[in-house]
Structures are given as C-alpha cells and as structure tokens.
C-alpha cells in the first residue's frame with residue numbers, strides 16, 4: 250500500500266530522513282520509535298503530503314506522491330481523504346468554534362450533503378466518545394479531549410490510513426488507555442495505524458510492528474512485536490528513549 254524508495258528529506262540546515270526504504274501494508278499497526286530528532290515526525294509529514302521528499306519516491310497504491318502531484322488541489326484533497334493525521338500539537342489542528350463544527354469541517358470541504366455531514370459527525374463523535382462534547386469550544390477542552398476531537402475530525406473524512414504524532418503525550422494514564430483502546434478498535438475496523446511515539450512502555454502492547462530510527466535519521470531496526478519481544482537489549486534501549 251505504502252512504499253518508500255530511498256527517501257531522503259533535508260531541512261535547510263539539517264537532515265530529516267536519510268535513505269529510507271519501507272513498505273507498509275493495509276491494516277498494520279506500526280509504531281515509529283527512536284530518539285528525539287531522529288525523523289519520526291518528518292516521516293509522518295511526508296506521508297501526509299505536508300512535505301515532499303528531497304529525493305526518492307513515495308508510492309501510495311502505485312501512485313507516486315510527488316510535489317507535482319500535490320500541487321494539484323484535487324489530488325491533494327484525494328490524498329487527505331486517504332490519509333489523515335493527528336498532529337502532536339492539536340491546538341494547530343482545532344480552529345472551529347464548536348466540536349461539532351470542527352468534525353463537520355472536512356466533510357463540508359468535500360461538498361457532502363447536510364444529511365451525510367450530520368451522520369458522519371454523529372458517527373465520529375460517538376466512535377471517539379466525544380458525543381457529549383459536541384457543543385463545547387475545542388480550544389477549551391482538556392488535552393485528552395482535544396486529541397479525541399482531532400481524531401474525530403480526521404475520521405470524518407473516513408481515511409484508510411491514520412497518522413498520529415505522539416498521540417499519548419501529555420495525557421493522563423486513563424486518557425492514554427482510552428486512546429490506545431480507540432486506536433485498536435479502529436485497526437479492527439480496517440484502518441492502518443502509523444503512530445510516532447518515544448514511549449515504548451505505552452505502546453508495546455498495541456503496536457504490531459516497530460520501526461526504530463537512529464540519531465542519523467535512518468531505520469535502525471524494523472521488527473514485529475514478537476521479534477522485538479525476543480530482543481531484551483533492544484527493548485531495554487527503547488525504554489530509555
């Protein structure tokens with residue numbers, strides 16, 4: 250489904266990703282791990298179409314997602330329907346005056362009918378346990394509530410792939426568990442989940458594949474949960490990230 254071939258991404262003064270080769274299949278639950286600055290967020294930005302590789306090719310369903318492809322508004326919108334991203338800082342993502350309006354925003358941009366939009370909003374609020382937040386102002390919600398609303402607004406476009414950048418950061422233990430259970434439910438419902446995290450303890454029971462970056466922005470290891478469980482030294486290293 251996703252295929253990255255020899256991807257490099259350079260910021261003006263530093264490297265973000267270095268010679269990345271990766272294939273991700275539909276339905277996987279992938280955790281991107283590695284130290285601060287190793288490239289996890291950069292990879293999510295590339296996958297979401299917010300940035301294009303400096304070199305190499307990003308394929309999604311045999312379509313090369315190039316800067317030229319993304320320059321076309323219709324094609325960009327198509328990508329955003331296929332791949333949705335929950336940002337690390339949800340404050341940059343939530344800008345509407347009510348939660349219901351926030352979740353309706355994406356479907357409205359697609360020009361869907363009022364009845365379809367209402368159905369999608371109701372479904373996504375229910376799925377993320379945000380039904381009782383519908384009339385609240387997103388900016389005034391707690392950190393955990395904001396993450397769930399951001400997820401609901403992404404789900405309203407019904408993307409097949411969900412990208413999440415440190416979705417557990419700043420949440421209470423209960424809110425973390427809530428989010429993880431929600432993500433597992435979405436995977437069971439057929440979504441592909443790609444989540445950046447530096448906290449192995451939090452994600453070890455939900456992630457099925459662990460792609461671990463090193464400080465030079467390369468993939469250091471790409472392991473199934475079972476394979477990682479057989480590498481205590483690697484697990485210990487992940488615990489210290």
Ligand SMILES: Nc1ncnc2c1ncn2[C@@H]1O[C@H](COP(=O)(O)OP(=O)(O)OP(=O)(O)O)[C@@H](O)[C@H]1O
Pocket residue numbers: 260261262263264265266283284285286287288289290291292445447
């Ligand atoms: N907007 C930017 N401008 C310049 N350099 C950047 C920018 N964003 C990231 N970088 C650099 O690119 C490299 C990869 O950063 P990235 O944010 O992808 O890492 P990360 O693994 O997500 O880190 P963290 O765990 O701290 O979120 C780092 O060296 C970082 O300093």
